[in-house]
Amino acid sequence: xxxxxxxxxxxxxxxxxxxxxxxxxxxxxxxxxxxxxxxxxxxxxxxxxxxxxxxxxxxxxxxxxxxxxxxxxxxxxxxxxxxxxxxxxxxxxxxxxxxxxxxxxxxxxxxxxxxxxxxxxxxxxxxxxxxxxxxxxxxxxxxxxxxxxxxxxxxxxxxxxxxxxxxxxxxxxxxxxxxxxxxxxxxxxxxxxxxxxxxxxxxxxxxxxxxxxxxxxxxxxxxxxxxxxxxxxxxxxxxxxxxxxxxxxxxxxxxxxxxxxxxxxxxxxxxxxxxxxxxxxxxxxxxxxxxxxxxxxxxxxxxxxxxxxxxxxxxxxx
Amino acid sequence: xxxxxxxxxxxxxxxxxxxxxxxxxxxxxxxxxxxxxxxxxxxxxxxxxxxxxxxxxxxxxxxxxxxxxxxxxxxxxxxxxxxxxxxxxxxxxxxxxxxxxxxxxxxxxxxxxxxxxxxxxxxxxxxxxxxxxxxxxxxxxxxxxxxxxxxxxxxxxxxxxxxxxxxxxxxxxxxxxxxxxxxxxxxxxxxxxxxxxxxxxxxxxxxxxxxxxxxxxxxxxxxxxxxxxxxxxxxxxxxxxxxxxxxxxxxxxxxxxxxxxxxxxxxxxxxxxxxxxxxxxxxxxxxxxxxxxxxxxxxxxxxxxxxxxxxxx
Numbered sequence: 125x126x127x128x129x130x131x132x133x134x135x136x137x138x139x140x141x142x143x144x145x146x147x148x149x150x151x152x153x154x155x156x157x158x159x160x161x162x163x164x165x166x167x168x169x170x171x172x173x174x175x176x177x178x179x180x181x182x183x184x185x186x187x188x189x190x191x192x193x194x195x196x197x198x199x200x201x202x203x204x205x206x207x208x209x210x211x212x213x214x215x216x217x218x219x220x221x222x223x224x225x226x227x228x229x230x231x232x233x234x235x236x237x238x239x240x241x242x243x244x245x246x247x248x249x250x251x252x253x254x255x256x257x258x259x260x261x262x263x264x265x266x267x268x269x270x271x272x273x274x275x276x277x278x279x280x281x282x283x284x285x286x287x288x289x290x291x292x293x294x295x296x297x298x299x300x301x302x303x304x305x306x307x308x309x310x311x312x313x314x315x316x317x318x319x320x321x322x323x324x325x326x327x328x329x330x331x332x333x334x335x336x337x338x339x340x341x342x343x344x345x346x347x348x349x350x351x352x353x354x355x356x357x358x359x360x361x362x363x364x365x366x367x368x369x370x371x372x373x374x375x376x377x378x379x380x381x382x383x384x385x386x387x388x389x390x391x392x393x394x395x396x397x398x399x400x401x402x403x404x405x406x407x408x409x410x411x412x413x414x415x416x417x418x419x420x421x422x423x424x425x426x427x428x429x430x431x432x433x434x435x436x437x438x439x440x441x442x
Numbered sequence: 443x444x445x446x447x448x449x450x451x452x453x454x455x456x457x458x459x460x461x462x463x464x465x466x467x468x469x470x471x472x473x474x475x476x477x478x479x480x481x482x483x484x485x486x487x488x489x490x491x492x493x494x495x496x497x498x499x500x501x502x503x504x505x506x507x508x509x510x511x512x513x514x515x516x517x518x519x520x521x522x523x524x525x526x527x528x529x530x531x532x533x534x535x536x537x538x539x540x541x542x543x544x545x546x547x548x549x550x551x552x553x554x555x556x557x558x559x560x561x562x563x564x565x566x567x568x569x570x571x572x573x574x575x576x577x578x579x580x581x582x583x584x585x586x587x588x589x590x591x592x593x594x595x596x597x598x599x600x601x602x603x604x605x606x607x608x609x610x611x612x613x614x615x616x617x618x619x620x621x622x623x624x625x626x627x628x629x630x631x632x633x634x635x636x637x638x639x640x641x642x643x644x645x646x647x648x649x650x651x652x653x654x655x656x657x658x659x660x661x662x663x664x665x666x667x668x669x670x671x672x673x674x675x676x677x678x679x680x681x682x683x684x685x686x687x688x689x690x691x692x693x694x695x696x697x698x699x700x701x702x703x704x705x706x707x708x709x710x711x712x713x714x715x716x717x718x719x720x721x722x723x724x725x726x727x728x729x730x731x732x733x734x735x736x737x738x739x740x741x742x743x744x745x746x747x748x749x750x751x752x753x754x755x
Contacts, residue, residue, distance in 0.1 A: 135589065142593030150605060265681070265734035267688045270708060270727040277715055277723065373598040380600065381689060396693065399604045407605050415596040422592075 128430055136423045143415035144196060147408050148189050161402050162205045201409030206401055211409035214394055220296045222390040225306075226379050229313035230368070237318050238364065241325020242356060245333060256322065263319035268378045272312040272385035280308060290388035309386040316378050317371070324367055328360050335359075362432045369425020372418050491743020497736040501729070505551030514545025517700050525714065528721055535721040537710055541702075543721055547729055550702040554684050554733065557618055561683035564622025566676040569629025574660050574668070576630070577637025588634065591627050599624045600689060607695035614697060617690075621683055629675045636668040643667075670744075677741035681734045688730050704730050 151158070159175040160167070167175075176182040180191065195202075201211035244253040263271070280288035287305040291298055299306060332338060333356065341351045380392030387393070391410055398406035485492050512533075520540030528535040534543035576587035599621075606620060637660075640646060646663050654662075665672070690696045691705025699706070704726045711722030 135592070138589050139592045139596060142589060143596050146593060146597065261735060261738060262731065265685075265731050265738055267685055267692065267705070267708075267727070267730055269689065269692050270730065273708070273712060273715065273723055273727070277720075281716060281718075373595070377598045377600045381693075384693065395601065396604065399607070399695075411597060411601060411605065414598060414601055415593075418596040418598075419592070 129427055132423055132426050136419050139419050140416055141193075143419065144193060144412060145189070147412050147415065148192050150411070151404060151408055152185070158404055161404060196412065201412065202405035204398075204403055204406045206398075206403040207406070211406055214406065215391065215409070215413065217294070217296075218389065218391045218394055221299055221388070222379060222383075222392065224296075224299060225309065225313065225382070225388060225390060226375050229310050229317055230375065232310070232314045233317035233321055234364070234368075236314075237321035238325055238357070238360070240318075241322045242329045242352060242360065244322070244326045245329030246352065248330060253326075256326070260319045260323050263315050264323065266316075268312065268316050268381045269385050271315060272308070272382060275308050275312055276385070288386070290383075290386040292387070292389065294389050309382050309388050312385070313375075313378055313382050317375060320371060320374070321364065321367065325360060325364065328363050329356060332356050332359050362429065365428045365432065366425045369421045369423075369428075372421035373414070376414055376417070485743075488743040488746060490739050490746075494736040494739030494741075494743060497732065498740070501551065501733055501736065502555060505548050505555060508548040509545065512545055512548070514542040516541055516546055516549045516702055519700075525717075525719055525722075527719075534725055535719070537707065537722055538714065539699075539710075543707070543725060546702050546707060547704070547725055550704045550707055550726065551729060551733070553614060553697065553701065553703050554687060554730070557614070557621065557687050558680040558684040558733075558737070560618045561621045561625055562676050562679035564618070565625035565679050565683075566629050566672060568622070568626035569631075569675075570633050570665060570668075570672055572626065573630040573633030573635075574637045574664050577634035578641050578656060578660050578664060580638070580641075584634070588631075591630055594624070595627050599686060600693075603686075603690055604693065604695055607690070612690075612695065612697060614701070617687065617697065621686060625679060625683060625686075629672065629679070632671050632675055633665075633668055636671050637664050640664050640667055674741050674745040677737055677744060681737035681741065684730065684734055684737070 158179075158181060159172045163171060163175060173182070180188065183191075199212065201215060203210050204214070207214070240256055244256045247253050276288045279285050286307045287302070288308070289305065290309050291300075291302040291305045293299070293301050337359075338351060338355055341355050342348075346354075376392070379390070380396065382388065383390045383392040384396055391413075395407060395410045397403075398410070485495060520536075523532075523536050523540040524538050526532055526536040532542050532544070534547070536542055537546065572587060572591075576584045602624060603620065610616065612620075641659075641664065643663075646659055649659050649663055687696065687703065688705035688708070691703040692709045694709060696703050696706050707726040708723060708730075711719065711726065714722055
């Protein structure tokens with residue numbers, strides 16, 4: 125087990141370094157340099173030069189990259205010249221709101237998707253399964269934003285039950301000031317994640333149902349509800365741990381779109397606005413953050429999986 | 443991972459996933475004949491896949507042949523005819539530039555389908571080559587190649603593309619190339635997994651013993667035997683690419699006007715959501731869902747037939 129964890133940890137470190145390298149190189153794809161983007165078209169070449177000297181942008185790339193890494197290690201994600209504030213302060217203001225949005229939706233999606241997937245697997249190829257599959261397929265094939273637009277148009281405008289935009293108070297507790305305004309954004313994100321998880325849960329449960337331990341459990345004369353809860357559910361939960369870790373990038377992307385559609389002030393929207401205003405340091409800082417979050421998510425998922433399922437540990441040694 | 447494109451392959455515990463290959467086992471596979479036969483059997487047996495194929499054909503006809511019969515001007519805006527409700531002259535009304543919505547659906551569909559197919563071709567070819575080389579050689583080569591995939595997977599496509607689009611102005615060709623270069627990761631991982639198990643098969647060993655080189659083993663034995671996984675994934679790639687394109691267009695990073703895309707139409711229509719201009723929001727969205735759904739049906743049907751045990755769905 126320790127060997128497995130150490131090996132995965134080393135892999136994760138390598139990948140994180142790779143992510144920072146890619147992000148750093150992206151920064152240098154900017155045409156006409158960061159200085160030009162910040163100081164505008166009217167800046168003289170002397171001013172550009174002065175800017176580059178002041179921020180160390182005239183040094184060789186490897187030196188700059190090393191410096192970039194050192195800054196990151198100290199938790200310094202960069203400085204937004206356009207907004208005159210550090211990227212860290214943006215992150216600490218908006219990240220908790222994202223965690224709340226994505227976390228709540230993820231929780232709700234799993235809460236529905238796990239029983240639904242198992243029910244579909246048990247009633248395979250019956251009406252319940254077909255209707256569940258249809259719903260999941262439809263949701264899966266739907267662009268996230270279109271789903272959001274439909275919810276807005278039906279439950280926000282035609283039937284004015286819920287506000288069409290997220291709570292606008294930009295602090296963390298601000299989102300709780302108007303819980304009704306959270307319903308549509310969270311519903312959108314939940315439905316999108318539900319489609320993903322229920323399909324997976326169904327096929328994973330179908331796989332498990334054919335396993336020997338299920339047959340043994342039935343052979344022992346255990347009642348069905350007991351077999352489903354104690355044997356099937358538990359074993360299926362193990363694989364869903366991995367899926368949650370792996371779907372982090374998709375969840376973050378869906379989060380960005382939901383934030384855009386509902387004007388939910390979160391990091392995704394900050395990122396989008398930064399892209400519109402060429403606020404490169406913000407874009408880079410958030411990209412690194414997303415990359416690292418994904419790697420850590422996968423790492424935790426793998427370790428969690430290995431802890432829950434001993435077969436993985438043995439296989440990884442072999 | 444892709445995802446928005448929700449990445450489609452899940453691995454358990456790092457990379458030690460071995461997918462049981464069930465495409466034809468043994469010997470050299472003479473590609474064209476057997477694959478076509480396989481596809482034919484699949485579609486004859488599988489109603490879902492057949493539905494998907496028929497629906498894709500209908501959509502393609504609508505987009506590419508439709509404009510010949512329903513002639514509309516999709517280049518010059520007409521400010522006298524903006525936001526008209528559906529009528530006999532404009533079956534699905536007009537948008538805020540006076541473009542006929544039905545005609546625009548056709549033109550917009552062309553770029554969606556073109557991008558979807560082209561991206562799937564690029565991504566699949568790259569991914570198959572990358573994954574089979576990585577899996578076949580194993581060891582250090584495999585570790586390095588797979589870490590590169592991990593790095594790219596860690597940055598979601600939409601985030602990366604939003605970043606790139608803030609620097610470059612996208613054209614159709616650029617969209618295809620960039621999306622293709624960002625989408626080969628899931629086929630690479632799947633094919634690698636399959637290669638890991640295929641390379642230990644007797645017929646691959648036999649080919650080696652007889653003095654066959656690695657290139658021969660990969661292209662004549664491994665890839666043809668992994669063709670089920672590859673085709674299934676390619677179908678999902680088309681669906682994913684269409685969704686990503688729609689998302690990017692909606693965010694305003696798609697093709698610039700007067701080029702039409704379904705996502706772009708939705709993005710415009712959003713401005714009028716409070717005015718009840720339903721024809722600017724529902725038709726384009728439905729077209730996206732229908733197209734993506736059809737490709738997903740095909741992929742799902744194919745997978746059932748190939749009995750490829752993908753990890754998801």
